[in-house]
Amino acid sequence: EIIQDDYTAHPRLEISDDGKSVKDTGTIRNVPRNEKRFDSHIFVLAKEGYTSGRHYWQVDPISEAQTAFGVVPEELYLVEGPHAGTGEHCKEEGRAEVTCFGLTTTPICQRSWTCLRVSGKLQKIGIFLDISAKKMTFYNIHKKATLYTFTISDGGSQEGKLFPFFSTGPAVAKPDTEPLKIVQGFDDE
Numbered sequence: 001e002i003i004q005d006d007y008t009a010h011p012r013l014e015i016s017d018d019g020k021s022v023k024d025t026g027t028i029r030n031v032p033r034n035e036k037r038f039d040s041h042i043f044v045l046a047k048e049g050y051t052s053g054r055h056y057w058q059v060d061p062i063s064e065a066q067t068a069f070g071v072v073p074e075e076l077y078l079v080e081g082p083h084a085g086t087g088e089h090c091k092e093e094g095r096a097e098v099t100c101f102g103l104t105t106t107p108i109c110q111r112s113w114t115c116l117r118v119s120g121k122l123q124k125i126g127i128f129l130d131i132s133a134k135k136m137t138f139y140n141i142h143k144k145a146t147l148y149t150f151t152i153s154d155g156g157s158q159e160g161k162l163f164p165f166f167s168t169g170p171a172v173a174k175p176d177t178e179p180l181k182i183v184q185g186f187d188d189e
Contacts, residue, residue, distance in 0.1 A: 001184050002020075002046045002048075002057050002164055002182050002184055003018075003019035003020070003046060003047045003048070004019045004020070004021075004022055004044045004045070004046060004047070004166065004182070005019075005044065005045050005046060005047040006019075006031075006044075007034065007036060007037065008036045008037055008038060008043075008044055008045040009022070009031075009037065009038070009043075009044040010037070010038040010039065010041065010042045010043060010044065011028045011029045011030075011031050011037075011039070012024050012025055012026060012027065012028055012029070012042055012175070013025070013042060013043075013044050013168065014029070015044065016179070019047070020181060020182050020183075021179040021180060021181040021182065022044055022166055022168060022179055022180050023168065023175075023176070023177070023178070023179035023180070024042060024168040024169065024175035024176060025175060026174075026175035041167065041170075042167050042168055042169060042170065043068075043165055043166065043167045044165065044166050044167075045072070045163045045164070045165050046163055046164040046165070048161075048163075049074055049160075049161025049162055049163040049164075050071075050129065050131060050161060050162050050163075051131065051160070051161050051162075052131050052132065053131060053132075054128070054129065054130045054131070054132075055128070055129045055131075055185075056126065056127065056128045056129070056184075056185030057126075057127055057164065057182055057183065057184050057185055058124055058125065058126050058127070058141060058182070058183040058185060059124070059125045059127070059166070059180055059181070059182060059183075060123070060124040060125075060180075060181050060183055067166075067167060067168060067169055067180060068165075068166075068167040068169075069125070069127070069164070069165060069166045069167065069180070070127070070136070070164070070165060071129060071136060071152070071162040071163060071164055071165065072162070072163055072165050073160055073161070073162055073163075074160035074161040074162070074163065075160055122140060122142075123141070123142045124140075124141040124142060125138055125139065125140065125141065125147070126138070126139035126141050126185070127139075127164075129152075129162065131152075131162065134151055134152050135149055135150065135151060135152060136149070136150045136152050137149040137150075164182075166180055166182070168180060
């Protein structure tokens, strides 16, 4: 079961009591700073990560805001120093760092991202993570179509946990009043 971890949530994010939805309040909350809290990106991680098995969950609704979600490796938060908690460790071209896998609805495509062009509004997205097959697939639930499949290893073995992450959009965006909701499908260890 995916429960969002308030300990990692950016101070603008408000996690529901059941940990199943997140919304951007637009206001920095007074929360303790820690090495795992996102402080420059409006992100939150799930409390539990995965090292094996197959896992499926859905994100609903996908609003007009620029949202992002996927998985990040545990190593992302083992880094100390000025980038701790920033989410700035994802691999870019030519840099041998941690690779993050995810889908974003932002119209801006950064060079380190695999950018997809999707027609129409995304209403509900399914995410299937198969660690033994080293694949993560995104589905458009409404259209019953595959959006994209990532290979989650660069030929090496997957070490450490993969944590689901969620973002309600960039810090400069107007907060969306509609929360991102996580609907659990199944875990097959």
